[in-house]
Amino acid sequence: MSKDIRIRKGLDIKLVGEAEKNTVGATKSNVYAIKPDDFHGVIPKVIAKQGTEVKAGEPIFQSKSNETVLFPSPVSGEIVEIVRGAKRKILAFKILADKEQQYADFGIKDVNAMNGDEVKTHLLSSGCWPFIKQRPYDVIANPEVAPKAIFVSGYTTAPLAADSDYVLSGKENELQAAVTALSKLTSGEVHVSVGKNGDSPLKGLNNVTLHTVSGPHPAGNVSVQISKVDPINKGEVVWVVNPQDLLIIGELLLTGKFNAERTVALVGSCVKKPRYYTTKIGAEVSTIVYDSGVTDESNIRIISGDVLTGENVKPDGYLGYYHNTLSVIPEGNDYELFGWNKPIFNKISPSRALTFSWLFPNKKYDLNTNTNGEHRAFVVTGNYEGVFPFDIYPLQLLKACAVNDLDAMEQLGMYEIAPEDFALTEFICVSKQPHQQMIREGLDLMLKEIG
Amino acid sequence: MGLKDKLHKLKLKYQGKKMAPAFNAIHTFLYLPNETTHSGGHIRGADDLKRTMNTVIMSLIPCLIFGMFNAGYQHYLALGEIEAVSNGFFSSEFWSWDNLVIGLWQVLPLVVVSYGVGLAVEFVFAVIKGHEVEEGYLVTGMLVPLIVPVDTPLWMLAVAVIFGVVIGKEVFGGTGMNILNPALTIRAFLFFAYPTWMSGDKVWVHGAVERAGEIANGAKLDAMSGETILGGLAQGKNIVGSQDATYSIADAFLGFIPGSVGETSALLILLGGLFLVFTKIGSWRIMLSAVLGTLIMGLIFNGVTSAGWITESSKFYGLMNLEFWKHLIVGGIAFGIVFMATDPVTASQTNKGKWIYGFLIGFISILIRVFNPAYPEGVFLAILLMNVFAPTIDHYVVQGNIKKRMKRLKLKTA
Incomplete structure (x- = not known):
């Protein structure tokens, strides 16, 4: 039962520095790092202590709350350091990569012959489970609760994000193996979405329900698609997988190797040559960023992920576990004379209050990290709704989160959304409130109190 | 450096x-x-609260300037020193230096007192409570001089502003938290605290009160009328629109009539409203539904009089019999709908709720206007009333959304 999903509400943020469709190999990283914070809510329990030699795919830690969920090393090498922060919280596992990579052998599988339990055990033991996340709560899926459906969004709308169509092209076999495996994990369907005008390799897959999506961001957000296809009710669980992670799952099934290779888009107005790089999960960002070269090194922000949802990393930081975009944009830590009342041509605004982005719908902007104003109480109403394509009242939900009102959160649709769905409302927020953080904290509270 | x-x-x-x-x-x-951004998205849109408030102020500036000229024009007209405008909106009788001087002399002090006292209160509260000074008062401070009579004594205004900002806003937690529109709280305070001064027919034209005082003391001068159209209508006078009336429809629409400083020119208010809608700062839903509410209530009263249920002997006849659409161009309703009802903090916050909220403002304004002509203008009472009910409206709108979600769940589990 395929469906056309047309999204009207939203905002495409068009930025300078889109990646050219041309992939080069990145310089090999010496050290790789896995940051437990990438897996929200997971408390790590160390398996591979400092000094241990691991192969690619061998677990380095497990989740304290569910010890079957293993987190693998992306490369073979030695655990050289376990970085700890305040209260001995583990910040990162650093792995010094071998010159010759060795892969743990998980065995070649015939996916069609496997049943659901076998698939689950295989994904858990090979460290591929963390690729599967769940709604509600936007955390790693609980393997014990079967989902009513699995969703994969192959439509990219986030600003400057790596284009799924390009990244996945030519990988039909891996994708097919992965979605076939996923289809064994649910009694429902595996819903795969592709852009209406795109040319996605996901289009030709079997064992899936295909949807074509069109419209502005956040049409590519998987929660938006879930809400249009099969909205989540209280007590229901939906699993979601990023399409680029299907490649790793697929390769595991076809070859028996956990190959953490990933095509990453290096984008942003500070990048001299924005293009795609092949690298591995956890690689040093400097291997990519400085290969292309950046303008004004002293005042840039490197973001692992896209500019709306990514994570701020230092130049000596590492690529996040789920990210396939590296954005580099200028820091905006400067004052602007009469910036609050003069006519604005070089920034994006949903209003027309002496802001003129509405005149140039196709112009690409060079935005920096300035907040363009100070934090204020919620004042303006009705503007979030214009970029929020859910049947949910965004302002009311945010206020429920702000006052920790669990009943209201539940009733207003908290189960259906993830922090990334509030990235656009946050972007246009006149009061500069931290929407994504508020939603994240609200979800955490619900997870803790309701489960 | x-x-x-x-x-x-x-x-x-x-x-x-x-x-x-x-x-x-x-x-x-x-x-x-x-x-710079610290959590969540790394980029932000161009609008902030200052820009939003500034846009509202820009839309108010034409009303303020017109109000200054009008203060002088009404003054000299009542004195009989100049002729009534004859040449449309750009009549030279209106846009004269003499008029502007009176306007500057009378209106600017209102603006200065409103901003000075109000911002001082805001600063004091910000310093005591340790939060930033929020921009809400930038608009309130501009609205206040526009909705008071031109001869309001400055000390009264100062007292009212302190009351309005402290009781209307700060006790609730400041900008964004208030229940009632602060500007209207200020006006309500003025009208209920000093009714003998505010509710007469003199205060609307500069000099009229003073002249009345002089006459009472035995000076041999002609009395100056400071009566508004609404006041005239309430007394059943033939004051607007028809033949031999004091003011023509064009006068009322263009704004050459007595009234609060900035509320008289329906034309400039309309332009300001269109600007707010175009910039997406003001809610077109509230404006449109409030106009509809006004017209429908006006039509109902027109129906009542034409059916003969209310006869000319009734004290309500004059205002009831005013053709329904004329309600929009006399009194403060246009100003109230465009600049007061659309205050996002005190209005309904849901889009559906805005339709209901706006409609009821228009509807109740005319109701109060007709049945309680003792207070000049029902619109500010209607908006304050709906401010109180806005959270209730929102509650039911949001409940509708919640019920839909519950129903979906039941269908699933059934």
């Missing part, structure tokens, strides 16, 4: 100090701050 660096150094010096909010308020007025 430029001004930018000097101010930056000062900012660092004041950081964490008690006076920091006061300094920051002035600093951010000059420079958009150097704050």
Whole structure:
């Protein structure tokens, strides 16, 4: 039962520095790092202590709350350091990569012959489970609760994000193996979405329900698609997988190797040559960023992920576990004379209050990290709704989160959304409130109190 | 070292100090701050609260300027020193230096007192409570001089502003938290605290009160009328629109009539409203539904009089019999709908709720206008009333959404 999903509400943020469709190999990283914070809510329990030699795919830690969920090393090498922060919280596992990579052998599988339990055990033991996340709560899926459906969004709308169509092209076999495996994990369907005008390799897959999506961001957000296809009710669980992670799952099934290779888009107005790089999960960002070269090194922000949802990393930081975009944009830590009342041509605004982005719908902007104003109480109403394509009242939900009102959160649709769905409302927020953080904290509270 | 660096150094010096909010308020007025994103998205849109408020102020400026000229024009017209306008909107009788001088003399002090007293209260609260000075008062401070009679004594205004800002806003937690529109709270305070001054027919034209006092003391002068159209209608006078009436429809629409400082020109209010809708700062839903509510209530009253249920002997006849659409161009309703009802903090916050909220404002305004002509203008009472009911409207709108979600769940489990 395929469906056309047309999204009207939203905002495409068009930025300078889109990646050219041309992939080069990145310089090999010496050290790789896995940051437990990438897996929200997971408390790590160390398996591979400092000094241990691991192969690619061998677990380095497990989740304290569910010890079957293993987190693998992306490369073979030695655990050289376990970085700890305040209260001995583990910040990162650093792995010094071998010159010759060795892969743990998980065995070649015939996916069609496997049943659901076998698939689950295989994904858990090979460290591929963390690729599967769940709604509600936007955390790693609980393997014990079967989902009513699995969703994969192959439509990219986030600003400057790596284009799924390009990244996945030519990988039909891996994708097919992965979605076939996923289809064994649910009694429902595996819903795969592709852009209406795109040319996605996901289009030709079997064992899936295909949807074509069109419209502005956040049409590519998987929660938006879930809400249009099969909205989540209280007590229901939906699993979601990023399409680029299907490649790793697929390769595991076809070859028996956990190959953490990933095509990453290096984008942003500070990048001299924005293009795609092949690298591995956890690689040093400097291997990519400085290969292309950046303008004004002293005042840039490197973001692992896209500019709306990514994570701020230092130049000596590492690529996040789920990210396939590296954005580099200028820091905006400067004052602007009469910036609050003069006519604005070089920034994006949903209003027309002496802001003129509405005149140039196709112009690409060079935005920096300035907040363009100070934090204020919620004042303006009705503007979030214009970029929020859910049947949910965004302002009311945010206020429920702000006052920790669990009943209201539940009733207003908290189960259906993830922090990334509030990235656009946050972007246009006149009061500069931290929407994504508020939603994240609200979800955490619900997870803790309701489960 | 430029001004930018000097101010930056000062900012660092004041950081964490008690006076920091006061300094920051002035600093951010000059420079958009150097704050960068820390959580969530790394980029932000161009609009902030200052820009939003500034847009509303820009839409009010034409009304203010017109109000200044009108203060002088009404004064000299009542004195009989000039002729009534004859030449449309750009009549030279209206746009004269003499008129402007009276306007500057009378209206500017209102603006200064409104901003001075109100911002002082805001600064004091910001410093005491240690939060930034929020921009809400920028608009309130501009609205207040526009909705009071031109001869309002400045001390009364100052008292009312202090009351309005403290009781109307700060006790609830400041901008964004208030239940009632602060500007209307100020006006309500003026009208209920000083009714003998405010509710007469003199206060609307500069000089009329003074002249009445002189006459009472035995001076041999002609009395000056300061009566508004609504006041005239309530007494059953033939004051607007028809033949031999004091004012023509064009006078009322263009604004050459007595009234509160900025509320008289329906034309400029309409332009301001269109500007707010175009910039997406004002809610077109509230404006449109409030106009509809006004027209429908007007039609109902027109129906009542034409059916003969209310006869000319009734004291309500004059206002009831006013053709329904004329309600929009007399009194303060246009100003109220465009600039007061659309205040996002005190209005309904849901889009569906805005339709209901706006409609009821129009509807109840005319109701109060007709049945309680003792208070000049029902619109401010209607808006304050709906301010109180806005959260209730929102509650039911949001409940509708919740019920839909519950129903979906039941269908699933059934």
